[in-house]
Amino acid sequence: MKILAISGSARSASTNTALLRAMKELAPVGVELSIFHRLDTLPVFSPDAEGEKTPPQVLQLMEAVSAADGIIISSPEYIRAIPGGLKNAIDWMVSRFEVVSKPIALVHASHRGDDMLASLRLVLSTVSDKFQEELFLRLPLMKKSPEEVDALVRSPLYEAQVSEFLIRFAEVINLALRDEVATT
Numbered sequence: 001m002k003i004l005a006i007s008g009s010a011r012s013a014s015t016n017t018a019l020l021r022a023m024k025e026l027a028p029v030g031v032e033l034s035i036f037h038r039l040d041t042l043p044v045f046s047p048d049a050e051g052e053k054t055p056p057q058v059l060q061l062m063e064a065v066s067a068a069d070g071i072i073i074s075s076p077e078y079i080r081a082i083p084g085g086l087k088n089a090i091d092w093m094v095s096r097f098e099v100v101s102k103p104i105a106l107v108h109a110s111h112r113g114d115d116m117l118a119s120l121r122l123v124l125s126t127v128s129d130k131f132q133e134e135l136f137l138r139l140p141l142m143k144k145s146p147e148e149v150d151a152l153v154r155s156p157l158y159e160a161q162v163s164e165f166l167i168r169f170a171e172v173i174n175l176a177l178r179d180e181v182a183t184t
Helices: 015-025 056-067 084-094 114-127 146-153 156-183
Strands: 002-007 032-036 070-074 104-108 131-138
Touching: 002 015, 002 056, 002 156, 015 032, 015 070, 015 104, 015 146, 015 156, 032 056, 056 084, 070 156, 084 114, 104 114, 104 156, 114 131, 131 156, 146 156
Parallel strands: 002 032, 002 070, 070 104, 104 131
Antiparallel strands: none
16 A cells, blocks of 8 residues: 655655654555655646646656555644645646545644644545545644654654554555445
């Protein structure tokens, strides 16, 4: 099973990216978690740049989305909203087919951000009919260094939460894959 984890932050020392990297190390047997954290490489979405004109960076992201059985998104809040880079990536995805029926779940590396999360949930429920609103992991890691995030996520309390989240998401993906096979 392949899961694509997308960080909504372009910052090199991002707490959200660090959380996803730590989660990668805790993925259950049989689950390969890859991380996309370079939203800063994507050009601004424009319908004029689609089709044969789609930029190579966007095609690479869409190939990763297409190859994934499910998607996890971890994003900071910028001014109570979805960061522009993440919204831009979603704009590129929504004009295509790869994400439409992908199971998607959210993780969040902060005790704050409810306004952004509400907006992101609305957007993702529009983008994919398999958005898992009830499957959510929140860890209070704001303002921690990547090294601190890694250590905290490996602590018994957080490791158990991350493992449970990943197992539950893998179960959702398996159900979606079975449904897909049954309908084809």
